[in-house]
Amino acid sequence: MSLHWIHISASWALTLGVFGALAAGAVLRHRAAARRLAVLEKDRR
Amino acid sequence: MDASTHDSSNAPPDAHPGGRPAPGARSLHRFANPGRFLRGTGRLLPWLWGLTALVLVPAIAWALVLSPADWQQGETVRIMYVHVPMAWLAMGGYTGLAIASLMSLIWRHPLADLAARELSPVGAAVTALCLATGSLWGKPMWGTWWVWDARLTSVLVLFFLWLGHAALVRAFDDPERGARAGAILALVGVVNLPIVKFSVDWWNTLHQPASVTRLDAPGMHMDMLGPLLACSIGFTLLFATVVLARTRAAVMERRVRALEGARARRLDARAAA
Numbered sequence: 001m002s003l004h005w006i007h008i009s010a011s012w013a014l015t016l017g018v019f020g021a022l023a024a025g026a027v028l029r030h031r032a033a034a035r036r037l038a039v040l041e042k043d044r045r
Numbered sequence: 046m047d048a049s050t051h052d053s054s055n056a057p058p059d060a061h062p063g064g065r066p067a068p069g070a071r072s073l074h075r076f077a078n079p080g081r082f083l084r085g086t087g088r089l090l091p092w093l094w095g096l097t098a099l100v101l102v103p104a105i106a107w108a109l110v111l112s113p114a115d116w117q118q119g120e121t122v123r124i125m126y127v128h129v130p131m132a133w134l135a136m137g138g139y140t141g142l143a144i145a146s147l148m149s150l151i152w153r154h155p156l157a158d159l160a161a162r163e164l165s166p167v168g169a170a171v172t173a174l175c176l177a178t179g180s181l182w183g184k185p186m187w188g189t190w191w192v193w194d195a196r197l198t199s200v201l202v203l204f205f206l207w208l209g210h211a212a213l214v215r216a217f218d219d220p221e222r223g224a225r226a227g228a229i230l231a232l233v234g235v236v237n238l239p240i241v242k243f244s245v246d247w248w249n250t251l252h253q254p255a256s257v258t259r260l261d262a263p264g265m266h267m268d269m270l271g272p273l274l275a276c277s278i279g280f281t282l283l284f285a286t287v288v289l290a291r292t293r294a295a296v297m298e299r300r301v302r303a304l305e306g307a308r309a310r311r312l313d314a315r316a317a318a
Contacts, residue, residue: 010181018173
């Protein structure tokens with residue numbers, strides 16, 4: 001792999017990695033809140 | 046935004062902490078109702094995730110495999126397909142932050158505060174990616190990772206503005222005060238956007254001048270403009286979907302805090318009785 005391809009791979013890996021982490025973080029936060037909300041709504045009824 | 050002071054989950058759509066909103070703001074406040082927002086985004090988000098994958102996967106293949114190498118830069122031009130969308134998102138996202146801040150300051154739009162709060166970490170991330178991919182592109186092309194020219198420096202300032210906003214809105218015990226301070230910072234920072242955009246025209250920079258968003262015609266062949274626009278649309282969809290998902294999660298977390306507070310009060314009352 002040439003030095004140019006190392007730079008290309010690093011750029012794309014960084015971008016996809018950061019966006020993947022942001023997307024996964026959002027989905028996990030959403031799931032945790034939905035689970036907690038379901039328990040609290042059930043308690044309230 | 047504090048659940049105890051600002052929870053309008055069960056309030057009418059026009060409910061507002063400072064009284065009734067201005068007549069023009071009523072239609073905006075219709076969308077500020079958390080219940081309506083959760084229902085709408087619950088239906089919209091699965092489609093948005095799907096559409097993002099549908100656009101981004103072929104765009105990545107187009108950029109990395111199918112598009113030609115540049116006659117001067119060789120394969121390194123493929124960094125452009127992530128660097129330029131990140132730069133556009135950093136600036137476009139900041140414009141979105143400024144609009145949300147304006148809505149927050151003028152109309153006290155409850156969701157605008159939350160959207161701005163959830164937008165700034167994502168904006169900081171894309172601006173950091175813009176700087177990092179720019180460095181990775183600059184080293185083989187310019188022979189240096191970094192120069193203090195006007196474009197690079199103004200984008201670094203933009204990164205600090207995003208980071209400052211993310212930190213400031215979380216720095217106050219009262220979330221409403223944090224949102225207000227963050228909104229003022231975001232609006233002051235708007236002055237940096239034309240500096241970023243026109244820095245390559247106003248000063249002599251190592252960074253190249255605009256080649257896509259020129260008024261006459263794009264100075265780029267269609268073989269490269271095509272994948273660049275496809276990647277820009279794909280990453281913009283991903284950015285918007287992530288911000289919307291984070292805002293939705295934040296609305297649900299606020300509701301959780303409100304219900305936990307109510308439950309704690311109920312238990313206290315029972316213990317006192």
